[in-house]
Amino acid sequence: MVQAIVTDIEGTTSSLSFVKEVLFPYSARQLPGFVRVHGQQPEVRRLLDEARQVAGGALDDEQLVATLLRWIEEDRKLGPLKGLQGLLWEAGYRQGDFQGHVYEDVPRRLREWRERGLRLYVYSSGSVYAQKLLFGHTRFGDLTPLFSGYFDTGVGGKRETASYAAIVRELGLPAAQVLFLSDVREELDAAAAVGLRTGCLTRGEGPTVDPGPHPVAQSFDDVQP
Numbered sequence: 533m534v535q536a537i538v539t540d541i542e543g544t545t546s547s548l549s550f551v552k553e554v555l556f557p558y559s560a561r562q563l564p565g566f567v568r569v570h571g572q573q574p575e576v577r578r579l580l581d582e583a584r585q586v587a588g589g590a591l592d593d594e595q596l597v598a599t600l601l602r603w604i605e606e607d608r609k610l611g612p613l614k615g616l617q618g619l620l621w622e623a624g625y626r627q628g629d630f631q632g633h634v635y636e637d638v639p640r641r642l643r644e645w646r647e648r649g650l651r652l653y654v655y656s657s658g659s660v661y662a663q664k665l666l667f668g669h670t671r672f673g674d675l676t677p678l679f680s681g682y683f684d685t686g687v688g689g690k691r692e693t694a695s696y697a698a699i700v701r702e703l704g705l706p707a708a709q710v711l712f713l714s715d716v717r718e719e720l721d722a723a724a725a726v727g728l729r730t731g732c733l734t735r736g737e738g739p740t741v742d743p744g745p746h747p748v749a750q751s752f753d754d755v756q757p
């Protein structure tokens with residue numbers, strides 16, 4: 533019996549186009565000015581230094597910004613980039629430049645599952661901070677009270693089995709009592725390899741995914757935990 537649901541964001545609760553056509557371009561536009569103005573703040577400095585290390589070189593700030601912009605273009609799921617993006621998006625959400633996109637079935641089904649006593653979690657490559665911003669600023673209001681916790685690549689990459697092992701340890705549940713929802717076959721394979729139940733979301737956006745052995749759902753209405 534499923535006791536907890538862990539959900540991906542991009543392509544699962546939220547549209548690919550929101551992430552790729554709104555969030556990523558916004559972060560690319562804001563990044564150079566943000567680094568100029570806030571680059572000496574301790575949290576920003578720490579993330580920039582971490583990014584410099586990942587880039588593997590003694591880059592000055594201008595070169596580093598160029599590298600970060602390339603990473604955004606390439607959709608690299610790198611911790612320091614994701615940390616910086618969260619800080620960049622904060623202003624956008626707070627100023628009302630955009631809202632966090634979630635499909636209409638998402639808040640409805642999350643509420644139903646919560647009322648049934650299921651615990652709900654997010655696991656995304658976006659930073660925990662960015663996850664909370666997205667779910668905190670939707671057209672359905674603040675959805676963050678529905679979630680019991682959030683995971684980002686601090687637990688490991690989404691295609692690595694060890695990440696899902698770490699998540700179920702953290703949840704304190706047997707893997708078979710945890711359902712992981714995602715639109716990416718490799719993520720579902722990694723979760724299933726350590727015994728989680730899986731659901732493959734096919735929202736009809738982006739390239740067709742071969743779901744392999746994972747049960748398919750076109751929306752959260754098709755997910756039967």
Ligand SMILES: CSCCC(=O)C(=O)COP(=O)(O)O
Nearest residue numbers: 540541542656657658662663
């Ligand atoms: C947390 S919102 C931004 C989503 C993001 O930055 C991203 O890379 C999407 O990753 P996901 O693991 O949710 O597919």
Ligand SMILES: [Mg+2]
Nearest residue numbers: 540542543715
């Ligand atoms: Mg996804």
